[in-house]
């Protein structure tokens with residue numbers, strides 16, 4: 001079943017090549033940077049110390065208070081315990097590990113270990129392996145418990161890849177279709193057996209064969225959508241989602257849940273899209289969690305030296321301060337290299353594009369003007385509190401105004417750090433093709 005949506009940012013331009021290229025496997029590097037916890041929480045964690053040997057099947061860090069553990073994706077020797085700055089600027093406690101090559105069991109053993117497993121066991125497995133959902137970096141066990149509290153009715157495995165560059169979710173689903181569905185079934189059990197569905201966004205026609213093949217292998221209800229960013233802001237008002245409480249998790253989170261529930265192991269690898277205008281091509285890599293981003297980029301041919309590196313998304317992502325000191329984590333999703341810094345924000349020209357593109361009915365330019373005059377009541381009248389921080393308006397704004405960040409701050413919501421790296425020229429051009 002296919003859906004098409006009107007307003008928004010067209011997405012297809014950079015997505016097909018990566019899906020057409022084969023998945024590349026990056027060998028585990030000699031050194032891994034393993035994030036344990038935000039620096040502020042470090043007193044709560046017991047961590048392996050320099051000189052200690054660590055193994056994938058044993059916790060290298062433990063927090064009894066939170067019922068969480070960090071199990072390494074590969075065995076090795078801890079060489080340092082130190083703070084590293086993660087994308088977005090937060091400091092995390094990390095273990096620096098010299099790898100000695102012992103890593104987890106191959107994937108196929110999972111299929112043979114499929115037997116009934118209870119809700120609490122599934123949630124416990126997600127907790128003790130500190131699984132994260134790649135969609136939002138959330139702790140997966142907490143997220144599934146929250147879905148139950150919120151009486152979620154439909155659990156969606158979200159492979160929509162709502163981004164101009166990134167298609168990690170679609171690749172993960174295409175490479176592991178059966179395992180993703182097994183993981184989704186476990187997640188549904190953890191959510192007291194709610195309905196499940198897989199939703200994808202079909203990339204360009206060129207991939208019709210892969211899409212058809214995928215459709216044949218999916219046994220759960222399946223929806224294939226084509227539309228403009230932000231797709232979910234439009235989709236949630238349509239059948240079968242309109243009027244229902246919907247919870248979304250990523251295909252890689254489903255895979256990890258299966259891996260943790262079946263083998264009691266933390267995820268060893270994740271799929272990331274690597275691309276952006278500074279690189280010759282956009283490709284998918286399977287990368288060991290903890291691999292420094294610089295090790296991934298070493299494998300990519302640059303057409304221009306990059307000024308900005310971003311992870312997670314080209315529209316809502318965060319910048320990387322140092323590629324050598326920043327690891328690939330469970331929620332990295334994509335690594336995008338941009339050759340230029342975008343132009344500095346200018347004064348609003350009143351073009352109204354932000355109003356046209358907003359999926360939530362906000363009038364951003366009027367709300368901003370009201371805020372500039374200190375008239376919060378009027379800003380609320382123009383939809384201040386309806387902003388979902390999708391940033392479509394920012395991508396469309398010819399004056400490069402960080403609209404979403406200003407509205408989120410005015411609404412008292414924590415804005416994502418204002419990233420000046422968004423390469424507006426590309427994104428903005430798409431938004432105009434309405």
Ligand code: SF4
Nearest residue numbers: 348349351352354397
């Ligand atoms: S898109 Fe930018 S320049 Fe145009 S009206 Fe909105 S804020 Fe002003």
Ligand code: SF4
Nearest residue numbers: 358387388390391393
């Ligand atoms: S960031 Fe907020 S104001 Fe801007 S398009 Fe999205 S919902 Fe609308």
